[in-house]
Amino acid sequence: MDFEVAAPDPSGMVASLSSLGYSLPTAIADLVDNSVSAKAANIDVDFTWDGESSWIAVTDDGEGMTESELVTAMTVAARGPSAERSATDLGRFGMGLKSASFSQCRKLTVATVRDGRWHVRTWDLGVVERFKQWRLLRAPGDTTTTLVHRIAGSMQHGTVVLWEQLSGYHSTAVTSDDEKTQAQFYAEVERTEAHLSMVFARFLQPPARCRIRVRGTDLSPWDPFLTTHPSLQRVPCEPLPLGPESVRVEPFVLPTAQRLSEAEYTAAAGPKGWLGQQGFYVYRRDRLILAGDWLGIRGLRREEKYNLARIAVDIPAGADAAWGVDVRKASVVPPVPLRRHLERIARYTREAASRSARQRGQVVSRTHGDPLKFAWIVKRRDGRIHLRINRKHPLVKAALCDQGSDSDVVRSMLRLLEETVPVTALRMLHETDTVDDPEPFGGPGPAAPETVEIARQVYEAFLGQGRSPEDARGALSSMPPFDEQRGFWNS
Known part of the structure; x- marks a missing residue:
């Protein structure tokens, strides 16, 4: 065999791993995966603001690791998708800890204890880039060591994952008294709480398998299906065969707004709003992978009349490759043999949801989601439906504020478009879903x-x-x- 070893450059690999598209909440969820896999009963997520020295930590009271297990955990792709895993393991590629962490920080320290024996390892990306080697540090430095001891306290088993030199904050321009940047930092706390409550809802539901706290606040599960509400419509569950296993698909039609209290209605909208949360919810080992999506099925797009349609899909852990689960555990591609069945289930669930909404005469406004997201606002006022272009949409706002344009002309154009929406033609085109829908x-x-x-x-x-x-x-x-x-x- 005539060959050369073409090892990847560490600096290039770091840059690639740092650019996988994690948001801060999805990156933290990857760390919580590891805590759940370690059978932790208590998981704490801490955010601490200190200017450029700000840090984030995830601490659990799980089984902890031996020294060799820690080194394996810190090694990029040490365990591939085909590696044998326990029934509680939520990982797949052996990259989650590293790729999630490198996307958010320049210094990753993991300290773990089992049977009273502590082991610590650190990735400092500055060191990796300087020496062009994967130098896994045994000593993180005095400042980090002091911080780890403070976070760990007297724990006898478990793990601390510490992020320092945070992306976007580790700069001499960021000072501890920078109130604007501090507010942005802590705004991530609310986003993280909402994301973890959704992703790990099945673990938090009674009887809870674990307890998750963010900055000391216990998380409550967010149930996208309102399974305890008496007005929920359950469509019969359908198992779809996939090789030697099967995929469990259970559709739900949620109660209409009239059957929900104001608090229930607001909570049921979820992090992305009613329009953004309709569709399939894909779970793997009870961990939510995808929340509210029509899986790219042609002709199925988000529309207000289908806001009550949500469908749970449970895929076996062994079907990861067939479903194209990505490194971030944030997207899937359904297997070809199942697509026509998923489309069939989606269509009759959407029709049932549309029927339920029509019967109640309810127009669900887009304003229940993030008002910045939608170009149109739909409202019912004085017994009539009003369609308005969203003046708060960033592109519309920019056009109105552009000093190089005539704002009066822009405003007149917007009013003309609002008053001449071809409602009759749209009603004829969209009475039913068709494959030729624009x-x-x-x-x-x-x-x-x-x-x-x-x-x-x-x-x-x-x-x-x-x-x-x-x-x-x-x-x-x-x-x-x-x-x-x-x-x-x-x-």
Whole structure:
């Protein structure tokens, strides 16, 4: 065998792992996966602001690791997808701890204790880049050691994962008295709470398998299906065969707004709002992988009349490859043999949801989601439906504020568009779902150059209105119709 060893450059590998598209909440969820796999009963997520020295830690009281297990855990891709895993292991590629951490910080320290024996290892990306070697440090330095001891306290078993030199905050320009940046830092706490409550809801539901706290506050599970509500419509569960195993699909039609209290209605909207939360919910070993998505099935797009349709899909852990579960555990691609069945189930669930909404005469307004996301606002007032272009949409706002344009002309154009919406034609076209329905920018998939340019204009508008680049990309990636397409905002 004639060959050469073409080892990847550590600096290039670090840059690649840092750019996998994790948000802070999804990265923390990857760390919580490890705590759950370690059979932790208590998991704590701490955010501490200290200017450029700010840090985030995830601590658990799980089984802890031996020294060799810690080194394996800190090694990139030490265990691939085919490695044998326990029934509680939520990992897949053996990269979650590293890729999630490198996306958020420049210094990762893991301290673990089992049977009273402590072991510590640190990745300092500055060291990796300087020496062009994967130098896993045995000593993290005095400051980090003091911090780890403070976080760990007197724990006898478990693990501390500490992030320092946080991305976006580790700069001499960021000081501890920078109130604006501090507010941005702690705004991530609320987003993290909502995400973890959704992703690990099945673990938090009684009888709870673990307790998760964020900054000392216990999380409550977010149930997307309102399974305890008496007005919930349950569609019969259907097992779909996939090789030697089966995929469990259970559709739900949620109660209409009239059957929910104001608090129930607001909570049921979820982190992304009613429109953003409709669709399939894919679970693997009870961990939520995908929340509210029509899986790219052609002709199925988000519309208000289907807001009550949510479908639980439980895939076996061994079917990861067939479902294309990615490194971040944030997206899936359904296997070809199941797609027509999923489409069939989705269509009759959507029709049942639409029927339920029509019977109650309820128009669910887009304003129940993030008002920045949608170009149109739908309201019912004085017994009539009103359609208005969202003046708070970043691109609309930028056009109105552009000093180089005539704002009166722009406002007049917007009013003309609002008053001439072809409602009759739209009603005829969209009475039922058809495969020839128009889809924004050509539907799901890679974005065309025109789409990318429009998305970039929205991105620039976000930046001009004071958002950070990371926050702007995050907002763009959840904004219809860009949330169903692939471009720079979610690459």
